[in-house]
Amino acid sequence: MSDATPLLSVRGLAAYYGETQALHDVDLDVHRGEVVCLVGRNGAGKTTTLRSIVGLIGRRDGDIRIDGQSIQGLAPEEIARLGVAYCPEERGIFASLTVQENLLLPPVLMPGGMSVEEIHALFPNLKARSKSSGGKLSGGEQQMLAIARILRTGARLLLLDEPTEGLAPVIVKKIGETIKTLRERGFTILMVEQNFRFASHLADRFYVIEEGSSIETFAASAVATERERIETMLGI
């Protein structure tokens, strides 16, 4: 695939939870090496968008392509093998596994992932807590672990759902630095962030999701010039 093909392309995404329609029409592109952020009010459909991309939504219409390949009809484990990794809003750290077991759980699916040593260098506090049970970690440590464990798999497209939710400012700063480092290492990131100030320092582009549709997109450069309008639109 040529570099002009977006790593992720979504067209006309509609999604349903049972009878309820959660997404109506979401269009977005994420190019290789970009950090793209979905913003919008609570309940707008940002998380549902991410979950649709990794295949966790049962009923879904529209066209989603990863590196040009359609994920139509693919099971979540097959979508993962296209090089996508997901870090959910609830973090999903397994309490019955140790930190080390949590870290090593996602299998290496393709070459190019980080080694355990590199991950420990990036997250030294996780190395120190290797033998602890996953359930005993603080919120910040859980978030670090949730991000760390998907770096080994070889996936180049990372989906991060609310990586700073509920965390102290010191940890939020650390996560911001981590995301910057990941971008430098060539990862492509699509994230959902309620904390617009945090996201505005990190993302290259933004999509605004409102009532299940993508209504607007703007670049990071627009944040400085149109701050007031954007903040009003987001209800901040």
Added chain:
Amino acid sequence: MFDIPPAVLLTQVTLGIINGSLYALMSLGLAIIFGLLRVVNFAHGAQYMLGAFVAWGLLEFLGINFWFALLLAPLVVAGFGIVLERLMLRRLYAVDHVYALLLTLGISLIMEGAFRLKFGASGQPYPNPIAGGLDVSVAYFPWYRLFVIAASLAVCLGTWYTIERTKLGSYLRAAQENPSLVRTFGINVPRLLMLTYGLGVGLAGLSGVMAAPIYQVSPLMGVNLMIVVFAVVVIGGMGSIIGSIVAGFGLGVLEGLTKVFMPDAVGIVIFLAMIVVLAVKPNGLFGSIE
């Protein structure tokens, strides 16, 4: 009451441990299935019976002895389990889990009915694979029964180790907590469910083979065992590996002791224990809050 000769005590406790070996293996299989699939496998007793009949059939029609049957029969029963999961059980995960329970109950009735039609209600004998025994002056321990205890312990501890200490076990434990997230890591969880059901059912089949030389091979051999095994599972804690092992062996010993000191209570002692445990720890000794 305390005039019990040591020989009697030793013999009955050993018999209790043998029963406990089977209780532990059976509840281990149930715990593994329930832990991951959240299905109460009512077909477990019928699958135990199937294991015994496969061993009997291998000997009767193919001349295959106990030691090969010990390997083959559980694999055959596991194979049936895998087919059952793939074709039928899998379709019920999306709905209330009581339907899966009902399916397995139906399967057990069909299996037990079919075998009863063919073989009648009485049992087929199965020869003792290890003759002789250990003669200490105080009591006599048949080698085969000591083998059952040792083999059961080995399988229980080996299974516990695999689940709690290995990478494969970590996949199982993670899938128990959050199966959809585990799928996003690229792990084929539906296949894991299928193989896990096969493993649990294979353990039932293994118990059946080991029970064959001790009890007769009969179509209803699983029915009475399952009532006790469910009590064991409840006492140990649904889905708890260590709970099934401890409760299985422990309750076997309890039954043995009861036989010595209060023989009239043997039939109900396990259920009394269940009532006591549930009153103090409603989730069982090792169970967790769900």
